[in-house]
Amino acid sequence: MTRTGLSDTIAAIATAPGSAGVGIVRVSGPEALWVADRVFRGRRRPSATRGGRFLFGQLTGEGGEVLDEGLCLVFRGPRSYTGEDVAELQTHGSPAVLGSVLARVLELGARLARPGEFTLRAYLAGRLDLTQAEAVLELVSAGTDTARRQATLGLSGALGERVEGIGAQVTRTLAALQAMLDYPEEGVPEEDRALPLAAAEAELSALVHTARAGQVATRGARLALIGRPNAGKSSLLNALLGYERSIVTPIPGTTRDYLEAQLSLAGVPVTLVDTAGIRETADEVEAAGVRQAVTLAGSADLVLALEDGTLPREPLPAELPLGARAIHVRTKADLSPVWDDPATLPVSAVTAQGLPELREAVHAALVGDAARGEAWLTTERQADAARRALAHVRAARDLPDDLASYELEEALRALAELTGRDASEDVVDAVFRNFCVGK
Ligand SMILES: Nc1nc2c(c(=O)[nH]1)N(C=O)[C@@H](CNc1ccc(C(=O)N[C@@H](CCC(=O)O)C(=O)O)cc1)CN2
Numbered sequence: 356m357t358r359t360g361l362s363d364t365i366a367a368i369a370t371a372p373g374s375a376g377v378g379i380v381r382v383s384g385p386e387a388l389w390v391a392d393r394v395f396r397g398r399r400r401p402s403a404t405r406g407g408r409f410l411f412g413q414l415t416g417e418g419g420e421v422l423d424e425g426l427c428l429v430f431r432g433p434r435s436y437t438g439e440d441v442a443e444l445q446t447h448g449s450p451a452v453l454g455s456v457l458a459r460v461l462e463l464g465a466r467l468a469r470p471g472e473f474t475l476r477a478y479l480a481g482r483l484d485l486t487q488a489e490a491v492l493e494l495v496s497a498g499t500d501t502a503r504r505q506a507t508l509g510l511s512g513a514l515g516e517r518v519e520g521i522g523a524q525v526t527r528t529l530a531a532l533q534a535m536l537d538y539p540e541e542g543v544p545e546e547d548r549a550l551p552l553a554a555a556e557a558e559l560s561a562l563v564h565t566a567r568a569g570q571v572a573t574r575g576a577r578l579a580l581i582g583r584p585n586a587g588k589s590s591l592l593n594a595l596l597g598y599e600r601s602i603v604t605p606i607p608g609t610t611r612d613y614l615e616a617q618l619s620l621a622g623v624p625v626t627l628v629d630t631a632g633i634r635e636t637a638d639e640v641e642a643a644g645v646r647q648a649v650t651l652a653g654s655a656d657l658v659l660a661l662e663d664g665t666l667p668r669e670p671l672p673a674e675l676p677l678g679a680r681a682i683h684v685r686t687k688a689d690l691s692p693v694w695d696d697p698a699t700l701p702v703s704a705v706t707a708q709g710l711p712e713l714r715e716a717v718h719a720a721l722v723g724d725a726a727r728g729e730a731w732l733t734t735e736r737q738a739d740a741a742r743r744a745l746a747h748v749r750a751a752r753d754l755p756d757d758l759a760s761y762e763l764e765e766a767l768r769a770l771a772e773l774t775g776r777d778a779s780e781d782v783v784d785a786v787f788r789n790f791c792v793g794k
């Protein structure tokens with residue numbers, strides 16, 4: 356996003372496209388109330404109204420044509436979402452009404468807002484930090500309780516505060532190092548250097564550990580069911596979903612193309628992916644499905660590796676990219692098993708035995724021990740900045756004072772980038788690029 360035109364008066368439809376009870380056209384900037392005076396006709400003029408009030412009246416087009424009856428909300432900067440003068444024109448939620456009101460507002464000289472520009476202005480006015488702006492975006496798209504809870508926490512500034520707290524410890528250490536360098540004969544107690552640094556490192560490391568949970572909670576996770584033909588992948592997918600999504604037959608090689616289904620697992624949005632059973636095959640179509648399954652296993656956040664408990668064990672090909680992110684499952688646990696392995700979870704799609712344990716294992720693998728009430732890192736941008744800060748803090752621990760100071764300054768820079776207190780235009784623009792127009 357270019358930074359030109361930041362003093363323009365901007366406008367956009369703030370509500371979702373389509374018909375609804377109410378719709379909002381938001382206008383922000385120095386001319387917002389001047390524009391509102393000309394599109395809104397009521398007992399009082401918006402520009403003659405105190406902030407925090409609403410007026411009832413008519414929205415009018417060119418020549419005074421009545422477009423709708425509605426409300427005008429008046430906000431006076433800096434007491435508004437953007438920090439500027441804002442007029443909200445609240446109409447009946449008709450695309451035709453909203454379109455005509457917006458067109459009139461643009462005719463009067465406002466410019467269409469760019470994606471995220473209202474929130475960008477709030478950030479530039481210092482009303483939100485960058486983690487709060489990201490939380491706004493996450494809140495708008497939150498589809499589960501966990502996502503909503505994290506986004507609300509982020510919006511409250513809890514993540515920014517957590518990061519600032521770490522920054523304060525780093526700054527304390529830096530001050531102690533400076534004192535040692537400036538007055539070597541005075542002597543600074545070692546704990547003034549070591550203790551805050553250890554605290555910063557511990558807290559930063561805990562924060563970095565929340566990144567996986569945070570990203571899974573807000574964006575969801577992909578979970579691939581992988582195994583030999585007939586292992587029971589499609590049956591397990593259906594059992595987890597609670598309905599017959601995938602075709603199940605006793606014939607090995609039933610599933611060929613992969614298939615996805617959505618599921619909420621203890622508040623975490625999960626996409627389950629059923630795949631073709633992995634085996635050597637001369638069938639060209641099935642072979643394509645097998646290649647796809649291998650790729651899906653590699654790209655999933657987590658793999659459920661299924662093995663039939665009623666057949667002698669035939670391990671999956673070693674080259675399969677399961678990595679550490681696999682939960683091993685012994686299927687058909689309602690029948691007598693011919694093998695057992697404490698490292699596999701016994702599950703039956705028929706009796707539902709083992710399903711609660713499986714759900715729990717999946718949730719634990721995805722969310723881990725990230726504490727529920729705390730603010731997590733929810734974007735890759737935040738995680739990357741936190742990891743860099745942690746690396747610098749760790750490096751500082753064993754370095755001579757002058758070099759340690761340098762590392763700590765770098766750590767502070769990474770933390771300031773995380774909160775957006777000191778972020779480059781490119782970083783900020785990348786954040787706001789993901790927003791929709793009107794937010
Ligand atoms: N109609 C409407 N609903 C909305 C929003 C909005 O912009 N308009 N919001 C937009 O996302 C959210 C609420 N966020 C907002 C945050 C701050 C201010 C605001 O004007 N703050 C001033 C005044 C506070 C006061 O009067 O006490 C301030 O903080 O100084 C408004 C909305 C959700 N609901």
Ligand SMILES: Nc1nc2c(ncn2[C@@H]2O[C@H](COP(=O)(O)OP(=O)(O)OP(=O)(O)O)[C@@H](O)[C@H]2O)c(=O)[nH]1
Pocket residue numbers: 582583584585586587588589590591602603604605606607608609610611630631632633686687688689690702703704705706
């Ligand atoms: N008793 C019992 N039978 C099961 C269970 N799970 C699957 N089966 C049976 O095993 C056979 C294969 O099940 P599917 O779910 O189609 O297996 P799949 O892994 O999807 O097989 P492909 O799609 O061919 O790779 C079917 O006859 C199922 O009824 C289970 O938990 N208990």
Ligand SMILES: [Mg+2]
Pocket residue numbers: 588589590601602603609610629630
């Ligand atoms: Mg199948």
